[in-house]
Amino acid sequence: MRNWGFWAQDRFHGSPIRRHCQDIETRLRSGQPSTDLLEGILGFAVKHTPFYAPCKGFSSLQDFPVINKNTIKGHYADFKSDAFPGVHLHSMHTSGSTGTPFEVLQDPEKRRRVQAEVIVFGQRAGYELGDRFVYTRVWTDLNRKSWSSALRDNMIPFDISSMEDSRLETLRTLLKKNKNIKSMLGYPSTYGPLAWYLERMGDSPDAFHLETIIAISEKLPTPVRESLRARFGCKVVARYSNQENGILAQQCLDHDEYHLNTASYAFEFLQLDSDLPAMVGEPARMVVTDLFNRAMPMIRYDTGDVVIRQASSTCGWATETLSDIEGRREDFIYDTQDRLLSPSVPGLYFWRFTQLKQIQFIQEGKGQYRIMLNGASEHYRDQEFIDLAKGFLGQDAVVFVTHVDEIPMLASGKFKAIMSRYTPTAEPSTLATSSK
Structure with a gap:
């Protein structure tokens, strides 16, 4: 019913999210970079934002400067485009837990694109819109879901402020007793202690009913992934995303490689100590160009993460891939x-x-x-x-x-x-x- 209701509402508004989902799937299946979208956002940025105006007459993406959070914070007003007077813009706040916090504005079309990314990549991880899931994180007054929104999303918010055995036992019991829970979403730092605890308890997969586990925001260590598979007997994938952009990459179900979301972003891999391109297989800075955010264009945005690109995919998902995401540069x-x-x-x-x-x-x-x-x-x-x-x-x-x-x-x-x-x-x- 939730799935039907969501798509009925989308159809009532002209099916914008469905069209985005179809576009993402088409572009991912092609395995080709979205050069048409890249040309569009570059042309828009030089015309509508003061920061990028000096790049007018550009011939390639490399004519634009590499930026980071500090660049945006230092020239915040100049990054905002003039194309949305009177339009309500969505504000995305980063927590600052791995750097300095800041705010990014997103226009309505960008928000719809992000929703579509969640749906498409959720399906590729084994999650279907409307499935009951547990979301493990620290829940506070700033981010706590209302009862009605949790009910709408079929979500069980589970607070992991404490990772003591008593709290892990509560989560273990919930996952055993509630047969309707199909998925679990959360940070790998939660999954590690949980996997250790289940090993100590001697649990086997037949005690649980999960179909997929999605790890977000942090690196999912391979031993943790394998332990979760052994304990729950379900699919386990890691998703690489950030608040300011959206879903950048995700592991496929059968391999550890990360498939880049080339449908919504253009990616560059630069050397650790210069803005020159890094070689395939060597550690590189992840630099992202958001192809959809016109409220605040982010071109050649250094995410602060170090990744390792591989030459080709080892499965049938025809996209550029990363062999590993090493983590934040400062760590x-x-x-x-x-x-x-x-x-x-x-x-x-x-x-x-x-x-x-x-x-x-x-x-x-x-x-x-x-x-x-x-x-x-x-x-x-x-x-x-x-x-x-x-x-x-x-x-x-x-x-x-x-x-x-x-x-x-x-x-x-x-x-x-x-x-x-x-x-x-x-x-x-x-x-x-x-x-x-």
């Missing part, structure tokens, strides 16, 4: 020789400690690190963590272990498993992803 850590390490490295080493409730890895300075542990004292020796850390950091690393009762979530509901308080004087451009 990268360095070994004792100041060589750059992927944020995924600590998680790969520490995943086997399944009795843990939470773990956080912090680089405090050159060669100095701290491992924050919740739930380790009764099961593991500190030296086990220290020895493993020295294996990928260097034997001369100074590693401290601190035991806590809980590692708090950020206000956004995200959990920073990796934190860096150190930047070397001469930052390297190479990235290591495995033990020395």
Whole structure:
């Protein structure tokens, strides 16, 4: 009924969201970049926004400057177009949990495009519009859904401000008893402790009824994905998105690669230390051009994420693909020789400690690190963590272990498993992803 009601309402308004869904599917199946949309947004930007007016007469995308959040905040008024006088614009606020918060305005057509992205990529993950789902995050007065909106969306909001066993048991019981729940949406930082807890409880897939799990906003470590599949016996995919744009990429059901949303965005992959193109297979800065937001055009927007592009897709989904999303640039850590390490490295080493409730890895300075542990004292020796850390950091690393009762979530509901308080004087451009 919810599915029927949504599409009936869309049809009443002329089917704009359905048309966007059909356009996204057509463009994704083609596997080709949306050059017609790119030309359209570039021409619009130079005509209607003060910031891009100097780019008039451009010959290619590369004639536009690379920007980031600070650029937009510093020239906020100049990024707003003059094409929507008197039109209500949607305001998207980023939390600032992985940087500085800021606001992006979106016009009605951009909002419809984002809705269509959610529908199309949800279907490709095994979720159908109207299915009952659990949304795990920190719910506050600022983001809490009203009873009526949760009912409309068939959503069960589940607060994960605390990840203590009692709270995980409540979620476990909910997922077991409510046979109508088909999907779960949430942050990987929630899924890790949940997977550990279910392993400790010895749960098997026949105890649950989930059909798909979608991880959003953060990197989903491969061990977590595999553990969720083993515990729930369902599809598990990671979605790469942000508040200011929309869904940028998503894993397919059978492979770990990320398929880029080339239907709505143009992507560039630039070197870590310059604006030159990065090679396929090497770490690169993700730079996005939004093809639909005309209220506040975002052209060559550096997301702050480091990704690795691969040459071709390994499945039938014919789009550009990423082999990995390494994470936020500011969260990268360095070994004792100041060589750059992927944020995924600590998680790969520490995943086997399944009795843990939470773990956080912090680089405090050159060669100095701290491992924050919740739930380790009764099961593991500190030296086990220290020895493993020295294996990928260097034997001369100074590693401290601190035991806590809980590692708090950020206000956004995200959990920073990796934190860096150190930047070397001469930052390297190479990235290591495995033990020395």
